[in-house]
Amino acid sequence: MSWTFPKLVPRSAPLILVILTLAAALAFAGVSHLVSRFTANQQALGRKLYALGLADVGAARYDDAIAAFRAALTCDATNSQYQLSLSRALRDSNDPRRLDEAESYLLALWQRAPQDAAVNLALARVKARRGSIEDATLYYHNAMYGVWNSDADANRNKARIELVQFLLKRGAPHKAESELMALATSLPPEPAAHLEAAQLFDQAQDYANALAQYEEVLRLDPANSSALAGAGQAAYRSGNYATAQRCLEAAVSANPQDADSRQLLATTDLILGANPFQSYISDAERNRRITTAFDQAEKRLAECAQQKGVDLKIPRTITASPLSSLQARWMAAKPDLGRLHSPGETDLPDSTMDVVFQIEKKTRDICGPPQGLDLALYLISQKREAASQ
């Protein structure tokens, strides 16, 4: 069978070109129509597959979700939403081999829209999964300053909180702290937001700012028991024992089941009752506290020596134990106690308490964390040390 076509074209070059142009335009229009119909069908199918994929993601069936998103992308290869969802599913599937593909999709999207905050956030999460602090920080920042389709402020704060959590997890508390400072300035007046920031400050060991955030929560919601407990703990850890006592009392009162707060409150009470350097106490009270601390130090020393099998009666020139040295210092300071009441002995309280603090610190190192009054004395020594620095 042979297919032949009649020769319809004229033999004039310009006319041929005109006819070819018309034919090309006609063919172009025909193919356009065909492609648009095909594309519409494909897009409809893509939407169905995408919905299927989202359902799979919701049920944590990541393999099925990935297959569905891939199929959706074959129907609509340039759809950014499908690519973003596929890359998220690849990333969340907990298969490290899939991170490359996820990153590749995201980088392609990023090149198309570098300002897109969602893409930057997804890329930041991929980088965070890889453990790259610098890259992750870069993309988190891009996400914070990028364009969000809705609820920009809340999303920015969420991105920053996520970055802080990542930095804390990766052991970079100072970087996390600087992010938190920025976060604190942009929080909405909502107790939950400030509470979360306070807890993050806590994790970053910035107790002063944590306390400020807890106080902001309490300003907005005075009965917030989490904030009361948190504020008490933050104040306790920052050495602000008076505030800690106030907040912890309120926390225990609001939630009597809160054993942590109760325990901290007990320690705080001890600290406030044992601190000879506290303002607004009489000389007699200060001397009583010094004497009590001095006696407690001796007990602690004896207990520790017994625990470690050190005989404190053997002269320190024979034994090399540091406990014996401490015992010698304590013995040397003891005769001076009687002079505490003398008005000219202004340095005596300090030097006596210095012996106490040395004993508490050293026994902590040798025999483990102290309890009760020893713990209180140790914390007082820490606060004194911090204040002198």
Added chain:
Amino acid sequence: MSSPPRISPAAKNSPPLPEPPIARIHIPRRLFSTLEGVFNEELFFLILSVFIGIFSGLAVVCFRLAIDWTHLALLGPLPQTHSWRLFAVPSLAGLVVAALVLHLFPAIRGSGVNQTKAALYIFNGFIPFRTAVGKFICAALAIGSGQSLGPEDPSLQIGAGIASALGRQLEISREKVRLMAPVGAAAGLAAAFNAPISAVLFVIEEVIGRWSAGILGSVVLSAVSSVVIIRWFLGSEPLFRIPVTTFKNPTELLAYAVLGIVGGLASVAFAKSIGYLRPRLKALPRWTQYFQPALAGLLVGLIAFLGAPQIMGAGYDSMDQAMHGQYTWKVLAILALLKIVASTFSFVSGTPGGMFAPTLFIGAMLGGAVGDLERIFFPQLTGSTGTYVLVGMGVLFAGFLRAPMTSVFMVLEVSGNYEIIVPVIVANTFSYLVSRGLQSIPIFDLLTRQDGLILPSLEENREEAILRVEDAMLSVPTTILNAEDYVDANARRIQDSTDSTFLVRMHPSGWSTVSRDQLQRFFQEGKGELTLASVLPPQSLPSLYPDLPLDAALRYVNVYPLVPVVNRADSRHLEGVVSRDSVFTKYGSTPTVAGG
């Protein structure tokens, strides 16, 4: 110089070939008469190339939609695992394709590259339009149903078919009609691959088989315009999402060289499988040809059913995933092996479809497997899996299709990354050398020879020993006469010489010859007191350069007894001479490279 196309006796057993429409081609006169001087044939042909690109691009857009639509309709949108459809669909589609090929479109079997080349060299550029239509329908059905073949070579043939039909309708010169097919082929391939440079190079390397400045402009124009069309309709998304590719340490070239060697061996295995099985299946009784594509489809389907659906169709999605490290090296190696088996059977069964995509697939999987395996033994290697996958694609392209330049540019064009050019060149060179060493005839040449046709190829040209003038050049004669000297002085100079003809240096430049008898006669005629220049004929002797092909000397050695060979920088500086004897002696002592 290309060998002339020949038809061997084996052609008697090949499928019916289209008759060249010699009678329909005329030297156009009226076509360019209207606006003579504006529309000469060269300009018209260039403009026509743009239209060829547009029409081919539109056809390829439809072809791609047809494949996608067939795939969705027959196999569904989601990847199937352990479904009966996987083997039922390609088998049943194979039956339909076989019936169409045997009854309606007999010239559409296989890839289409060699048919296009045959059209250029044997059939004056004639490709029946029916072939283009049949290729469109059957290849879309075959590839869409999952046969392990690709859409690029059919696109090439569809483009060539459209161009050929257009050329015949317009009644341009026979030479231009002949060139229409490769111009259309470039457009079709460029649209299918979304890569104009690779398409142009491939058409030059594999279809035209020689570098020809005359057609390059048209091929480029058609390729570019078809790519514009495909990007307009289907977007400019690349075939693959290229991951970060790196090449940091030059010592890693050794790893890529190993990949090249492995790829070369795989190419040879792939090519030899096809070369061995294809003539044997063709030689089976005709009734078996109804079932061959179906059986190939069944095999492909069974492989997919048993757990490797990636080998179905062109497999670009799987290549993309391999590039992003989704498979272990063992899976990659198994996929490469299974693809060789599946594509071999799909192709030798006569199912219309291309070898480009399977070649890239095998190369990608092999590259990934070799790269991952190398990194197990040498963890210091920094190349990512994606880098090895990309390089692997080029390796198989260079080794199997034996198109080394296209292979390099294809990888660069697909990846858009010039950082990996050195690994690509190194690996491709090794692959090409291994493949050429173990399989002397490139796959497309092998296929055309199996069909009884012997066509020229660029590789054949590369291998051909070119004789140059310097190879036949004799040393500078001891006696050279001066045209400004008197005749009797020159006569005295030749007394001691035994030569019969002498070179004469003319002034201010040029050369001439004079024989002993001529000089004797001038002397006897009483012209001894005249200068030689005044008595010699005025025309100057042609001269040659040492680097010219020896063929150039043939024009002169029969007319002049001695032809001077001069320096290109100084035409008065004589390098030597050639004579008829020296030229013919050289041709006689050099074995010619036969095409078959």
